[in-house]
Amino acid sequence: CDFVSGETLGIFLFIFMGRVEPALTVLPPSRSELAQGKATLMCLANKGFPSDWSVSWKVSGIEGAVEQRSPALPLKDGLYSWSVGLTLTAQQWREGAVAVSCEARQGSQSPVSHTLSALQCSQD
Numbered sequence: 001c002d003f004v005s006g007e008t009l010g011i012f013l014f015i016f017m018g019r020v021e022p023a024l025t026v027l028p029p030s031r032s033e034l035a036q037g038k039a040t041l042m043c044l045a046n047k048g049f050p051s052d053w054s055v056s057w058k059v060s061g062i063e064g065a066v067e068q069r070s071p072a073l074p075l076k077d078g079l080y081s082w083s084v085g086l087t088l089t090a091q092q093w094r095e096g097a098v099a100v101s102c103e104a105r106q107g108s109q110s111p112v113s114h115t116l117s118a119l120q121c122s123q124d
Helices: 006-017 031-035 090-096 118-123
Strands: 023-027 038-048 054-058 066-069 080-089 100-105 112-116
Touching (some): 023 100, 023 112, 031 038, 031 090, 038 054, 038 100, 038 112, 054 080, 080 090, 080 100
Antiparallel strands (some): 023 038, 038 080, 054 100, 066 080, 100 112
C-alpha cells in the first residue's frame, strides 16, 4: 500500500477542492489587558486551502500598531490554519480604532474579511 505524503495530499485537495476560504474569527482584547494599557487582538483563519493565503490586519489612522504573524499550520485534514495578532495601546483601541479588519487574501482573488470595533465590544 502506498503512503500518501502531505504534498501529494495537498495536490489532491487542490485538484478536487480548489480554493477553500478560511473561516475568520476575531478575538477582542481582554478587560484585564485593557486595564494594563494594552490591547491585543487576534485573528484566527481556520481551514483554508491552499497554504499561500496571506492573513493581515487593516487598520487606518493608527500609528505604531504591531502585527505578529504565524506561518501556515497544516491540519490533519489537509487544510491550513493561520493566526495574526495586532497590538495597540488601550487608548488607541478605545478612541482611535473605530474599526479594525482582519483580511485573508489568496492571489488576486477577492479577500475574506471580518471587522471588529471597540464600540461592538463595549455593547457585549
